[in-house]
Amino acid sequence: xERIHSLYLHVPFCTWVCKYCDFNAYAVLEGLxxxxxDALAREIELAGAELPIGPLDTVFIGGGTPxxxxxxxxxxxxxxxxxxxxxxxxxxxxxxxxxxxTTEHVDGWxxxxxNRISIGVQSLQPDALRFLERLHSGxxxxxxxxxxxxxxxxxxxxxxxxxxxxxTLAGWLESVDAxxxxxxxxxxAYELTVESKTRLGQEVRTGLVRMPDxxxxxxxxxxxxxxxxxxxxxxxxxxxxxxxxxxxxxxxASWHYQPYLGCGAGAHSMFRxxxxxxxxxxxxxGPHAYIKQASASGYAVAGSETLSTERARGEAAMIGVRxxxxxxxVSDFPAERTQLVRAGLLAEHHGGVRLTRRGIELANxxxxxxxx
Amino acid sequence: MSTPTKLTRAISVIAHVDHGKTTLSDRxxxxxxxxxxxxxxxxxxxxxxxxxxxxxxxxxxxVRMLYKADDxxxxxxxxxxxxxxxxxSYEVSRALAACDGAxxxxxxxxxxxxxxxxxxxxxxxxxxxxxxxxxxxxxxxADPELVREEIEKVIGLPAESVIFASARQGIGTKEILEAVVxxxxxxxxxxxxxxxxxxxxxxxxxxxxxxxxxxxxxGTLRKGVRAQMMQTGxxxxxxxxxxxxxxxxxxxxxxxxxxxxxxxxIRNVRDSRVGDTVTDAARPAPTPLPGxxxxxxxxxxxxxxxxxxxxxxxxxALEKLQLNDAAxxxxxxxxAALGFGFRCGFLGLLHMEIVQERLEREFNLTLLGxxxxxxYRVKLRNGEEVPVDNPDHLxxxxxxxxxxxxxxxxxxxxxxxxxxxxxxxxxxRRGQYLNTVYxxxxxxxxxxxxxxxxxxxxxxxxLKSRSKGYASLDYELVGxxxxxxxxxxxxxxxxxxxxxxxxxxxxxAQQQGRRLAEKLKTLIPRQxxxxxxxxxxxxxxxARETVPAMRKDVTAKCYGGxxxxxxxxxxxxxxxxxxLKRVGNVEIPxxxxxxxxxxx
Numbered sequence: 024x025e026r027i028h029s030l031y032l033h034v035p036f037c038t039w040v041c042k043y044c045d046f047n048a049y050a051v052l053e054g055l056x057x058x059x060x061d062a063l064a065r066e067i068e069l070a071g072a073e074l075p076i077g078p079l080d081t082v083f084i085g086g087g088t089p090x091x092x093x094x095x096x097x098x099x100x101x102x103x104x105x106x107x108x109x110x111x112x113x114x115x116x117x118x119x120x121x122x123x124x125t126t127e128h129v130d131g132w133x134x135x136x137x138n139r140i141s142i143g144v145q146s147l148q149p150d151a152l153r154f155l156e157r158l159h160s161g162x163x164x165x166x167x168x169x170x171x172x173x174x175x176x177x178x179x180x181x182x183x184x185x186x187x188x189x190x191t192l193a194g195w196l197e198s199v200d201a202x203x204x205x206x207x208x209x210x211x212a213y214e215l216t217v218e219s220k221t222r223l224g225q226e227v228r229t230g231l232v233r234m235p236d237x238x239x240x241x242x243x244x245x246x247x248x249x250x251x252x253x254x255x256x257x258x259x260x261x262x263x264x265x266x267x268x269x270x271x272x273x274x275x276a277s278w279h280y281q282p283y284l285g286c287g288a289g290a291h292s293m294f295r296x297x298x299x300x301x302x303x304x305x306x307x308x309g310p311h312a313y314i315k316q317a318s319a320s321g322y323a324v325a326g327s328e329t330l331s332t333e334r335a336r337g338e339a340a341m342i343g344v345r346x347x348x349x350x351x352x353v354s355d356f357p358a359e360r361t362q363l364v365r366a367g368l369l370a371e372h373h374g375g376v377r378l379t380r381r382g383i384e385l386a387n388x389x390x391x392x393x394x395x
Numbered sequence: 396m397s398t399p400t401k402l403t404r405a406i407s408v409i410a411h412v413d414h415g416k417t418t419l420s421d422r423x424x425x426x427x428x429x430x431x432x433x434x435x436x437x438x439x440x441x442x443x444x445x446x447x448x449x450x451x452x453x454x455x456x457x458v459r460m461l462y463k464a465d466d467x468x469x470x471x472x473x474x475x476x477x478x479x480x481x482x483x484s485y486e487v488s489r490a491l492a493a494c495d496g497a498x499x500x501x502x503x504x505x506x507x508x509x510x511x512x513x514x515x516x517x518x519x520x521x522x523x524x525x526x527x528x529x530x531x532x533x534x535x536x537a538d539p540e541l542v543r544e545e546i547e548k549v550i551g552l553p554a555e556s557v558i559f560a561s562a563r564q565g566i567g568t569k570e571i572l573e574a575v576v577x578x579x580x581x582x583x584x585x586x587x588x589x590x591x592x593x594x595x596x597x598x599x600x601x602x603x604x605x606x607x608x609x610x611x612x613x614g615t616l617r618k619g620v621r622a623q624m625m626q627t628g629x630x631x632x633x634x635x636x637x638x639x640x641x642x643x644x645x646x647x648x649x650x651x652x653x654x655x656x657x658x659x660x661i662r663n664v665r666d667s668r669v670g671d672t673v674t675d676a677a678r679p680a681p682t683p684l685p686g687x688x689x690x691x692x693x694x695x696x697x698x699x700x701x702x703x704x705x706x707x708x709x710x711x712a713l714e715k716l717q718l719n720d721a722a723x724x725x726x727x728x729x730x731a732a733l734g735f736g737f738r739c740g741f742l743g744l745l746h747m748e749i750v751q752e753r754l755e756r757e758f759n760l761t762l763l764g765x766x767x768x769x770x771y772r773v774k775l776r777n778g779e780e781v782p783v784d785n786p787d788h789l790x791x792x793x794x795x796x797x798x799x800x801x802x803x804x805x806x807x808x809x810x811x812x813x814x815x816x817x818x819x820x821x822x823x824r825r826g827q828y829l830n831t832v833y834x835x836x837x838x839x840x841x842x843x844x845x846x847x848x849x850x851x852x853x854x855x856x857x858l859k860s861r862s863k864g865y866a867s868l869d870y871e872l873v874g875x876x877x878x879x880x881x882x883x884x885x886x887x888x889x890x891x892x893x894x895x896x897x898x899x900x901x902x903x904a905q906q907q908g909r910r911l912a913e914k915l916k917t918l919i920p921r922q923x924x925x926x927x928x929x930x931x932x933x934x935x936x937x938a939r940e941t942v943p944a945m946r947k948d949v950t951a952k953c954y955g956g957x958x959x960x961x962x963x964x965x966x967x968x969x970x971x972x973x974x975l976k977r978v979g980n981v982e983i984p985x986x987x988x989x990x991x992x993x994x995x
Binding site for chain 1: 923956966
């Protein structure tokens with residue numbers, strides 16, 4: 024199996040599960056955190072012993088809300104990670120809710136080795152935050168960025184959501200500008216997506232909530248893209264912008280189809296086996312079941328699939344094409360490539376291709392072309 | 396195993412859909428020991444997978460049961476199961492013609508329903524003795540007494556003759572069998588007379604050739620005789636005669652009144668036509684049995700593989716299917732839009748659907764069917780007359796002297812409450828009112844002369860929906876009539892799509908064109924670019940709609956678990972796209988080709 028240099032850790036707990044969220048996250052289970060951390064540490068330890076992994080170039084602690092962990096719990100998780108081996112200059116990211124970004128936490132995170140923080144700002148508009156069921160204010164979010172920076176973080180991402188019902192183009196750009204004014208190194212702007220199994224999905228289905236139409240969504244997207252470009256951020260993935268040198272290395276690795284290990288409830292892993300085939304596996308979703316399994320055996324895999332070389336190539340192209348600085352992941356598909364270039368969805372770029380503006384808007388159509 | 400004629404019975408079970416016809420048939424087979432309960436696949440009689448799924452019978456089935464009655468005699472009861480749809484009404488009539496009695500099944504909670512009446516009507520036309528049964532009496536909402544009264548009032552069968560039963564629980568099975576041997580008359584034919592056997596179905600067996608289902612009405616059918624088909628004139632040496640128990644079981648002979656099969660090395664079901672009379676070539680009967688009708692396809696449509704590589708497979712599949720389906724005809728067709736395929740002729744829309752579904756399921760094909768049309772007769776200026784069963788083949792208007800379309804005599808049987816609706820519908824469909832007959836039991840028989848083309852355009856569905864399911868329809872071709880017809884062409888993305896052309900009444904053409912364009916707009920999915928849809932009559936655009944280009948299709952997030960999910964989603968969408976046919980650079984779904992069927 025190809026050596027793994029990226030590790031994802033999942034912390035599935037939240038104080039409140041926002042109505043649009045369909046991640047593997049649970050509220051009111053905070054009492055489980057200590058046992059969960061034990062189990063997760065166990066899983067990392069065992070994987071470290073059994074898999075060809077390390078030294079790690081990237082570690083990403085996501086959720087849920089990993090910033091709910093105490094400093095001690097975070098250190099407990101980082102211990103087996105350290106045993107796997109962390110490469111010099113590795114990127115270690117922690118996702119944080121603005122409410123948890125306190126001076127003490129920031130110190131603890133830095134001490135535990137975290138050097139990149141991703142803050143879930145989402146919006147600075149009070150109405151939008153209420154709609155999204157966020158428990159923090161816009162001011163809290165700005166304060167969180169400042170606290171992180173003041174505490175010593177020099178690689179900060181802010182997550183923002185656009186296409187929120189009731190938020191105008193101007194309101195959206197206010198949020199973007201305010202976050203940029205804080206000098207974040209990285210910004211992710213996601214369209215608020217209606218997932219059917221969420222409460223938002225239910226509200227949209229029953230007609231309680233009406234989502235903005237595609238034109239409005241795209242207008243906000245492109246307006247933000249223009250602002251970010253003007254502020255010298257590189258648009259390196261459909262929903263991601265970064266100052267030069269600050270693209271998220273962890274995500275880039277997976278988008279470049281590099282193997283990674285995911286530990287924790289519901290975490291996904293991707294391995295490349297010796298025969299060249301790609302294997303994806305995923306852990307048990309529920310935290311109770313995960314704790315039971317992982318503490319007993321250190322192993323909590325719920326399912327897996329092995330992709331044929333062709334399917335894996337298609338998948339690599341499907342993901343790779345989202346990288347906007349150009350990709351050669353589609354070189355295995357000359358016919359599709361030509362067709363998509365002719366249709367104006369892809370453009371030639373330094374021997375590779377990249378999505379055109381229209382191609383970005385229809386990226387799924389482009390991605391699907393590579394799947395058989 | 397020979398049974399004296401007076402101990403032979405031939406019956407059919409008739410019922411409204413879901414009233415328990417099949418379950419009751421199963422119970423009869425079980426009770427008489429014809430099929431051991433442990434061998435009982437649910438619904439023994441409906442053999443095609445498709446039949447089981449749709450709950451309809453497409454091909455007639457026949458089975459012989461032996462029943463030892465209370466009078467101490469052992470009776471031979473032949474049960475003939477009939478198909479149940481207007482497309483197959485001729486087959487039904489032949490199957491009923493092969494019977495002497497019918498068990499009428501009525502649901503104890505539903506009472507008499509639309510089809511019940513239609514079936515009774517047909518049974519009475521064939522002079523069948525009816526044994527009424529109220530079924531499902533074990534259900535909590537059952538009201539058998541009320542239904543019994545209804546049977547007396549509406550159908551006119553004496554209440555005391557009604558048997559209460561629950562086929563599911565086996566209640567009443569014996570009583571039904573007793574009533575059958577007591578009430579249904581034995582056959583009257585003379586076993587010594589020249590042979591006359593009625594063909595009521597035929598099936599193709601890959602090893603034995605055609606298996607012909609017959610009821611011997613006069614004389615005796617023996618192995619070794621030379622069977623002559625009185626309508627086609629062809630004759631075949633009989634290799635085997637037998638009965639169904641329910642699997643084929645050879646016997647020495649079938650004598651007057653008995654039901655069974657014959658195998659005579661017939662290679663094509665066309666040589667064994669439903670309704671034809673089998674006689675002995677050495678001692679032929681002077682006249683065939685009455686009621687034979689040459690079954691001809693009424694409805695024509697193109698069938699195209701969505702993947703052009705499947706053309707050869709489609710060809711072979713049609714060849715095989717035709718062996719078993721005398722009503723199916725086909726010939727190669729080339730469409731500029733859809734490529735190579737076949738123009739097929741069917742009895743009606745259901746027959747067409749069934750053929751398409753069987754081709755897809757049993758032969759693993761993905762097909763695209765074009766809108767069905769009738770066969771027109773076009774008189775050219777040069778005096779020639781040509782049949783046109785494909786709108787795209789209509790000669791140019793300058794060559795046409797006149798166009799005639801097939802006209803049918805449509806008979807609608809409906810409760811009086813819906814007469815107004817039926818008349819309105821028939822008028823909308825260019826129907827010419829002929830007659831109304833009021834029959835006992837609140838049954839009104841309406842007759843119309845109508846263009847067949849109107850009937851195949853969802854007339855039957857409308858008839859059903861505007862009569863809450865009570866109306867039944869039968870129609871027969873009565874001739875061709877000149878009509879003022881024009882060809883309506885459709886252009887998608889600027890190029891004409893031949894498979895979407897239709898021939899329509901001139902007075903309705905513009906309106907139909909508009910509706911068709913509107914409908915297509917909703918059926919053609921958004922593409923990467925804008926797609927104009929135009930309807931044209933003789934080169935003049937009469938309607939235009941536009942399918943706007945797809946605006947946005949992008950997933951915001953693509954991390955970890957999102958990748959698998961997204962790939963699966965896109966793969967699924969792509970699978971769905973295989974059902975679309977690419978015409979030029981526009982992907983058109985099957986439904987679009989059928990859009991013309993329901994433009995009202």
